[in-house]
Each structure stands twice: as structure tokens, then as C-alpha cells.
Amino acid sequence: MGRFTRESFIIRDNDVLRDDYQPETLEERDAELDEYAAALRPVIQGWQPNNVFLYGVTGVGKTAATHDLLKELQESADQYDDVDVNIIELNCTGCNTSYQVAVNLVNEIREPNHPLTNVSSSRMPISETGYQQKRVFRELYADLEDIGGTVLVVLDEIDNIGSDDDILYELPRARSQLDLDVKLGVIGISNDFKFRDNLSPKVKDTLCEEEILFPPYDAGELQNILRERAEIALYDDVLEDDVIPLCAAFSARDSGSARQALRLLRKAVDIAESEARAGGDAFVTEEHVREGEFQIQRQQVVEGMHSLTQHGQHVLLTVCQLAARGETPERTKAIYRRYQKVARKNGQEPLKRRRVHDHLSDLNLHGVLQLVDSSGGRGNYNEYDLDVSLSSALDALESEFGNLEGIRELAKKNGTLD
Numbered sequence: 001m002g003r004f005t006r007e008s009f010i011i012r013d014n015d016v017l018r019d020d021y022q023p024e025t026l027e028e029r030d031a032e033l034d035e036y037a038a039a040l041r042p043v044i045q046g047w048q049p050n051n052v053f054l055y056g057v058t059g060v061g062k063t064a065a066t067h068d069l070l071k072e073l074q075e076s077a078d079q080y081d082d083v084d085v086n087i088i089e090l091n092c093t094g095c096n097t098s099y100q101v102a103v104n105l106v107n108e109i110r111e112p113n114h115p116l117t118n119v120s121s122s123r124m125p126i127s128e129t130g131y132q133q134k135r136v137f138r139e140l141y142a143d144l145e146d147i148g149g150t151v152l153v154v155l156d157e158i159d160n161i162g163s164d165d166d167i168l169y170e171l172p173r174a175r176s177q178l179d180l181d182v183k184l185g186v187i188g189i190s191n192d193f194k195f196r197d198n199l200s201p202k203v204k205d206t207l208c209e210e211e212i213l214f215p216p217y218d219a220g221e222l223q224n225i226l227r228e229r230a231e232i233a234l235y236d237d238v239l240e241d242d243v244i245p246l247c248a249a250f251s252a253r254d255s256g257s258a259r260q261a262l263r264l265l266r267k268a269v270d271i272a273e274s275e276a277r278a279g280g281d282a283f284v285t286e287e288h289v290r291e292g293e294f295q296i297q298r299q300q301v302v303e304g305m306h307s308l309t310q311h312g313q314h315v316l317l318t319v320c321q322l323a324a325r326g327e328t329p330e331r332t333k334a335i336y337r338r339y340q341k342v343a344r345k346n347g348q349e350p351l352k353r354r355r356v357h358d359h360l361s362d363l364n365l366h367g368v369l370q371l372v373d374s375s376g377g378r379g380n381y382n383e384y385d386l387d388v389s390l391s392s393a394l395d396a397l398e399s400e401f402g403n404l405e406g407i408r409e410l411a412k413k414n415g416t417l418d
């Protein structure tokens, strides 16, 4: 078969499995959608909107719910002549300050092809540096007034601004303080619980008028979400019965994220599709899911390792050795002791403890290690464990350290090789 034939054995529409696909209905989110809709209902009455803050771990439908509801709100508003709803959405990834968020909002509004072009036709984009913050805020308020009606400003991934949260105070307050001729509401979205907890009290009072928590999905909920997608994305009867429950179980055990569950299903399906193209059965099996999970985790370790120096790789190797011995989660102090031996054995002078700490944190950020909070009892200390399977971590490390069969054998003997 040629490489670029249109033939497909399992996948009917690959786009439906992609992360940016907007499903017709959001499964398992009725309670949150009801709460969210109630918070936005004043808009349809022509009243001032509430400010809303959505939070929850990554991949649990915060953005999808927002798109879904705002589309419905706009359609409903179209039926009333006296309600004019305008939405400005900004993904704040890459904006580290309130200033950058404000500049990006202004430039978003002034985009030549933005639907709210009455503003862009008269004003030029502004540069990312060189203005006083107050001036940028004034420009923003002027643009918002130009748009008029009800303006909902959606700030996704707003935690990127860290503690520089002026805009979250100024924007919601502007409508009352500056007597703007516009009904303004801010919707903040974040997956960082610390960000929410650390918001200054004045921001909490204004932004968090309505707070909505999106909890992680459990395995049953994830199964329904996956079934709904698979029905559209795949041909009938191509999934073995265990496939969806297994994808759901892996994700529920780890993060409860629909994104993670969908990614695993997509990987398993891709592997099965390639096999079918090579003459195998057109069927996705439990084995494909396990292989998919292995490949995803291996990739995660490889990506995590890119950010590591060789010392960092020794730190990961150390945690793998401890995991093989059945000694994880383990305290930083004990990891450091063993790391010193590993580094010396590999011909390197060990790093100071503080630096090893940093590498452990980096690996935690990349989802390769998990931090187990063991405070209480005998004191406050951190313990680390692998957050990926030992076999996928070893597989990735072998590209740096060569054969690690000794650790595998040890793990097999201890029953710790997954």
C-alpha cells in the first residue's frame, strides 16, 4: 500500500480525537454548567455581568465549558434587541505581568480581522514595551467603551501572571470606579490552585464573585466522555470491550483529566491503525492501550530529560534504582545519599544537595516524578516517587546510559517492574 492512501481501517474522523475539537455536548458537567450559566444569566437580562473565576486541574473541561456556554449565551442574546454581548478571549500563556495582559488585550481588540472592528479601524496596535501601565489600562478602557454593550473578557491560563495581579483588580473594578459606559465582566480561568489561594484579598473580592470548581473526572465519567468521542471518531465495532475502561482507569488514577484520557485513546488507536495498514486486524485491543501508555510515558521522560544536565539524569537514574529496590517514595535526604554514589560511579563529582533538590523539582514539573507530601507525624519532609512507569523511565534513560538490564533484573526480582 502507498504511504499516502486515503484508506483507513479504524479511524472515521481523526479530528474528533484532537484536543481542539469542540464536542457538541459536554458530558458529565451538568452541575458545573448550571452553576456557570446561573453566573452569566444577568447578561441576558441586560444587567451587569458577574465576574467569574473557574478553577480545576488541567484537562477537566474549563475551556470547553466556557466556549460552549458563551456560544449559547451569544445565540440567546441575539434574540433580544437590547442585549449586545461581545466576547474578548485571551490565552495568557506567555504573559507574565498584568501589563502584558493589558497590552495583549488591547492588541487583540485592535486586530484588523477581529469581529469587534469598530475599534480596530480607528486605533493602532500598541507596542509591548515603553508605556506606563496606567496608560495601557486607559487605552484598554477606551477600547472597551468603544465596543459598548456587554463585554465579557475571558482570561484563560491567567495564573501565568503570578503575583502581578493588578489587572484582576483594576478590570473588574473599572466599570464602577470609572463609570464606563459598558457592562463589563471578567472570566478568569486557572488550573493552578496555589494561584487562586494566593490572590490578594482585594482581587478575590472582585474577581471571585462567582467561583466554580471543576473537579477531576472519575473513571466512570471518563468512560462516558471517551465513548461519546469514539462513537463519532471511529468505525463501529473496532474497540475491544476493555479499551475504554482501561484508558479511563489510567487517567483517573493519575489526573482525572479528559485530555489525558483522550490522548491515550488516540495513541492506542494510532498504533492499531498502523498495524491494520500493515495487514493486521482492524481492532483496538487492551495491548494497544498498554503500549500507548508506555510510549506516552517514555516520551514524557525523554522531554523531561531534555531540560536536564547529565547530573539531572543521574538524579533520575538514582530514583529508578530506588524504585527497582521497592524503596520509593523516598526522602530527598536518602535520594541525595544514593545519588552521590551513582554520580561517582559514573565518573562525576556529585552536586551539592540544593542543586539535586532543583533537579528533583524539575522532574516533578515535567510529570516524571511525583512529590509525595509526607508532612505530619515525624515531621515535615518531602518524598519523591516515579510518576511514570519504571520500564518507560529505564527505556528513556538507556539512550544516555546504555543497557540498564541490571536495574530491570533487580526490579523483576522485587516485583517492582510495571
Ligand SMILES: Nc1ncnc2c1ncn2[C@@H]1O[C@H](COP(=O)(O)OP(=O)(O)OP(=O)(O)O)[C@@H](O)[C@H]1O
Residues within 6 Å of the ligand: 018, 019, 020, 021, 022, 023, 025, 026, 027, 028, 029, 056, 057, 058, 059, 060, 061, 062, 063, 064, 065, 190, 191, 225, 258, 259, 262
Ligand atoms: N466533559 C467533557 N466532555 C467531552 N469532552 C471533554 C469534557 N471535558 C473535557 N473534554 C475535552 O478534553 C480536552 C481538554 O479540555 P479543556 O481544554 O476544556 O480543559 P481545561 O480544564 O480548560 O484544561 P487546561 O486547564 O489545561 O486549559 C478537550 O479536548 C475537551 O474537548
